[in-house]
Every structure is written in structure tokens, then in C-alpha cells.
Amino acid sequence: MKRIILLLAIVVVGASQAVRGQNVAVKTNLLSDAVFSPNLGIEVGLAPKWTLNVSGQLNTWNLSHDRRWKHWVAQxxxxxxxxxxxxxxxxxAHVHGGQYNIGGIDGRVKFLGTDVRKLKDTRYQGWFAGAGIAYGYAWILGRHWNLEAEIGFGYSYTRYSKYRCSGCGKKVESNRPHHYVGPTKAAINLVYLF
Structure with a gap:
């Protein structure tokens, strides 16, 4: 009888370990890390082929020469x-939203209706929200480690106020809307699985 109870206990423990195995992952986006935007993501298994991934990013750095690149994002x-x-x-399929305060950046890019060159002599402060779809691939590196690449495409709506220079408080425009269609996600994630 003791052997049967011991065998049943081993089967139950073994089965519960298989059910819980690789059910949660913690990750960081190496692309965001490369531009000093701290980020963290957590992914939870919902079903054998379904997961819920929640990632966030927060940048509060003060840059030299009166430049601003502050934001927070949840996705x-x-x-x-x-x-x-x-x-x-x-x-x-993702949704995203956040706030930003950006200006004084000498950008030389005009891409999909967004002109980064305007940031040199002005500052923009506002919020955004949107949604998109994504495709990705995960490489298994080891029992607990993965590397993941992902690209997303979608829509963002933003409302912002525009200021004359990056450091001054002279408001030029207020509550102006902007629509964006294009890449909404780019990630190379280093993943740790529990």
C-alpha cells in the first residue's frame, strides 16, 4: 500500500510539473536597451498555443544640451x-499606449508621414494609443533561455502640444491630433522561462 501511495504521489508531482513547465517568461527588448530605454516584459501561457505578453518601457533620462526624450509605453x-x-x-495582436515629451533632437529622418527633423527646434508633449498585428520567431537557446525576434505593423493616434524650443515653455499649438500607420513594434527579446 505504501508503494502505491508513493507511486501515485510521484505521478501527481510529475504531472503537475509538466503542466506548470514553461508557463511564465520574463524578457527584455535588447533594441530598447541599446538606446537606454529600460523595459521589461512578462509572458504567461494561457493554453497550449496561446500566451499573453505584456511589455512596458520607461525612459526618464535628462539629456545634455537641453534635449528631451522622455516617455512611457505599455503594450x-x-x-x-x-x-x-x-x-x-x-x-x-497588440494594443499600445503611453505618453511622451520629446524635443531638441537633431533627427534627419522623414518616414511614413512622421518628420523627425522637426524635433531639432521644437518640443512635442502628448499621449498616444493604437493597435497592430505582429509576427515573430523564438529560438530556444537552452532549458530556460530563448531569443525572440518580432516585428509589428499597425495604427497609432496621438494628441500633442507643440512648444517653440526644447527647453522653453512657449506653447505654439495645443491638443493637435496626428494619425500614424506603420511599424508599431520591433523587438529582439532575451527571454528567461520559468
């Missing part, structure tokens, strides 16, 4: 994995 995403979760190809 929850539901993912469908073509194979098992946390491995190989996946598709996602």
Missing part, C-alpha cells in the same frame, strides 16, 4: 504559436 499582446508556446513562429 499588451495576445500571441498564437504555430507549434508549442515559447518556441518557433507566432502571430500576435
Amino acid at each position: 499588451p499582446e495576445i500571441r498564437y504559436w504555430l507549434c508549442d508556446r515559447f518556441g518557433a513562429h507566432f502571430f500576435g
Whole structure:
């Protein structure tokens, strides 16, 4: 009888470990880390092929020469994995939102209706919200480590106020809307699985 109880206990413990295995992941986006924007993500398994990924980013750095690049972003995403979760190809649908205060940056890019060159002599402060779809791939590096690449495309709506220079408080425009369609997500994530 003791052997049967011991065998049942081993089976129950073993089965519960298989159910919990690789159910939660913690990650950081190396692309955001490269531009000094601290970020963190957590992904939770919902079903054998479905996960919920929630990532966030916060940048509060004060830059030299009266430049500003402050923001916070939250981006929850539901993912469908073509194979098992946390491995190989996946598709996602995400929403995003946040606030920003940016100006005094000497950008030389005009891309999909967004002119970064305007940031040199002005400052923009506002909020944004939107949604998009994404595709990604996860490489299994080890029992607990993955590397993940993802690109997303979608829409963002923003309302902002424009200021004459990056450091002064002279408001030029207020509550102005802007619509954006284009890339909404780019990530190379280093992932730790529990």
C-alpha cells in the first residue's frame, strides 16, 4: 500500500510539473536597451498555443544640451504559436499606449508621414494609443533561455502640444491630433522561462 501511495504521489508531482513547465517568461527588448530605454516584459501561457505578453518601457533620462526624450509605453499582446508556446513562429495582436515629451533632437529622418527633423527646434508633449498585428520567431537557446525576434505593423493616434524650443515653455499649438500607420513594434527579446 505504501508503494502505491508513493507511486501515485510521484505521478501527481510529475504531472503537475509538466503542466506548470514553461508557463511564465520574463524578457527584455535588447533594441530598447541599446538606446537606454529600460523595459521589461512578462509572458504567461494561457493554453497550449496561446500566451499573453505584456511589455512596458520607461525612459526618464535628462539629456545634455537641453534635449528631451522622455516617455512611457505599455503594450499588451495576445500571441498564437504555430507549434508549442515559447518556441518557433507566432502571430500576435497588440494594443499600445503611453505618453511622451520629446524635443531638441537633431533627427534627419522623414518616414511614413512622421518628420523627425522637426524635433531639432521644437518640443512635442502628448499621449498616444493604437493597435497592430505582429509576427515573430523564438529560438530556444537552452532549458530556460530563448531569443525572440518580432516585428509589428499597425495604427497609432496621438494628441500633442507643440512648444517653440526644447527647453522653453512657449506653447505654439495645443491638443493637435496626428494619425500614424506603420511599424508599431520591433523587438529582439532575451527571454528567461520559468
